[in-house]
Amino acid sequence: MTDDGTLSEEARERLADVVRLQPTKNKELQEAWGLESGSEVHSYLEGELKEYYYRDDNSLIRATADAADLVDVEPGVESGDGDDGGVPAVIRVPELESQVFAVVAGPNDRSESVVSVLNKVRDAYDVDPPVEDVRQALQNLRRKGVVEVIYRTVPTFRLAAHRAEIDVEISDS
Template sequence: MTLSEEAESRLEDLVALQPTKNSELQDRWSMDSGSDVHQYLESELKEYYYRDEDSLIRATPEAADLVGMDVGEDIVRVPELQARILDVIAGPDEDPQSVVSVLHALREETDLDPDTDSVRSGLRSLEDKGVVEVISKTVPTFRLAVERADLQVEVLDDPVEA
């Protein structure tokens, strides 16, 4: 199956962001709804994706080969906000942080000024990728699930800013 330039670009996003959710692709692709994402995936990329046991969207090995992207477990490809979260969040042996604590760290240590919902969403996406864990207390708190030195983080271009 030959893909259009748009479909190949979106397949690259899918491979890079996996595991991902409709909402993350919706934001990335500037679509109106998760339903639009699902419809696009089914109509244009059906052969190249599947949903895992947690209903997260994953690319097939053929998709990664087609776009020429390494999908090693030590590579985490994330949007800018998530990359900065990884820079400031507590390490695996430190006390975990609340969403608000991570938000304050981002504002103090970077030039970003995200809202609470963006930070919460970013933390949940990083949890889906297995690099952040949730430690449940009165409120959910977060910390790295792996050593910072063991991560190779690649920041994806933001298509909205491009």
């Protein structure tokens, strides 16, 4: 942090990494930042970003809501090469969201209802999540920019881009 309390350019970039990679660990940030050890990561976090991160119940590093607003980065999303506000190249999501992503209608297909997606998840993964959890997963994927909503009689969903254009990483949350 600079003397006036604002973040340096390096600190802002590293904070964006925390937001983008969350939930994350010292090791992942060590690799991203080119540091020698996890203790260097811890020292940097405590010295420069203390008010912008916290550790969750599993000791994973997460950014505060203020941090995400400050760096204007969507949590768990890595933008593509063009960085034009289009679909992200990588998303980090919980397992149910990855399952929903895998079965929801493609960008050239007819969009489908939450119940349709729920039934496809049940069939594909032999799980039975509550319909509200599937609805929430679809909304989270929409906020990440990889699913779009089409309003018909009921809101329906489909991918915003082809699955092959987006890598899905399952997070610990």
